[in-house]
Amino acid sequence: MFKTLYKVLFALIVIIVIAYFLQNRANTPEACANIDGLWDPVDEVCKSTTEQVIFQSLSKPHPVSVVYPENQRLVKLDKVEQVDEFIFLRGHYEDLLQAADDNNQAIYDRGSVYLNMSKLKLLAKNTTDVTYFAAPFVINTAGKGVFVYVGLFSYDFSSKQATHLSSELLGNRVREENIIVEGHSIVEENVFVQEGLIKVRFKSHGPKQTMSEYPTQSNEILLQLVALDPHDDQNASFRRITKNTVDTPASMHVSWDADGDGLNDCEKDNTCDRSVDYSQEKSMNGTGE
Numbered sequence: 370m371f372k373t374l375y376k377v378l379f380a381l382i383v384i385i386v387i388a389y390f391l392q393n394r395a396n397t398p399e400a401c402a403n404i405d406g407l408w409d410p411v412d413e414v415c416k417s418t419t420e421q422v423i424f425q426s427l428s429k430p431h432p433v434s435v436v437y438p439e440n441q442r443l444v445k446l447d448k449v450e451q452v453d454e455f456i457f458l459r460g461h462y463e464d465l466l467q468a469a470d471d472n473n474q475a476i477y478d479r480g481s482v483y484l485n486m487s488k489l490k491l492l493a494k495n496t497t498d499v500t501y502f503a504a505p506f507v508i509n510t511a512g513k514g515v516f517v518y519v520g521l522f523s524y525d526f527s528s529k530q531a532t533h534l535s536s537e538l539l540g541n542r543v544r545e546e547n548i549i550v551e552g553h554s555i556v557e558e559n560v561f562v563q564e565g566l567i568k569v570r571f572k573s574h575g576p577k578q579t580m581s582e583y584p585t586q587s588n589e590i591l592l593q594l595v596a597l598d599p600h601d602d603q604n605a606s607f608r609r610i611t612k613n614t615v616d617t618p619a620s621m622h623v624s625w626d627a628d629g630d631g632l633n634d635c636e637k638d639n640t641c642d643r644s645v646d647y648s649q650e651k652s653m654n655g656t657g658e
Contacts (some may be wrong), residue, residue, distance in 0.1 A: 464477065488548060498526065498600055503520065510605055519536070543571045543572060568609075621647045
């Protein structure tokens with residue numbers, strides 16, 4: 370009788386030890402990478418299931434291309450790079466703007482694009498057909514600025530391909546961007562019962578800060594997830610429905626907000642120019658000089 374009891378107790382101990390090992394085998398970024406997982410530095414967990422499937426697909430056989438919002442250029446992200454605790458998919462672009470001649474060297478438009486996979490957030494719960502995710506991406510324009518966006522992507526489980534669908538600019542050299550899923554889209558019998566919603570928080574430079582300083586101004590925007598159809602991503606996009614009305618206008622001179630709604634007028638017709646300092650009063654020629 371005692372031998373049987375000892376055997377049962379020994380078996381239970383072995384099961385507990387194995388379960389503990391499996392639960393903790395990927396509790397560091399290095400261990401997570403060893404099992405092809407995706408490390409989340411915010412929650413300090415090794416992501417699996419759908420997030421891991423997407424990461425493994427995009428980081429190896431099926432690289433995604435990001436649309437450069439300013440000129441609609443497609444930039445393929447075919448490299449994986451770790452910066453601190455974050456995992457990025459990286460791509461590079463280079464366009465010839467002016468050919469070299471006898472007096473001048475060639476002029477190129479060069480830059481790099483980084484998609485932060487560690488901050489990927491699933492926007493749909495389905496694991497077949499098409500699912501959606503949001504993630505921050507950075508465009509380093511080689512001297513012109515480091516512009517941070519939040520991107521909307523679809524992922525097709527059949528083709529294992531991701532498509533960049535929509536973008537929202539957060540700003541130049543912003544930090545601590547974080548995506549929070551407020552609600553998922555609900556589709557019943559091909560009819561949208563509810564559109565999803567995400568909240569994006571980030572730090573930008575205040576009106577008295579230089580670009581070399583770490584940004585301290587808190588910002589928050591809400592993005593509606595429009596037409597996130599699990600069968601078709603043709604119409605899926607972001608729609609900004611509100612903007613922080615306390616922190617954000619402090620960095621924008623009132624002359625850029627003719628109707629007083631708290632938003633820069635250029636954002637409504639997509640004419641914002643990143644070279645303009647919107648914290649300065651708008652001049653007669655429409656610049657911040």
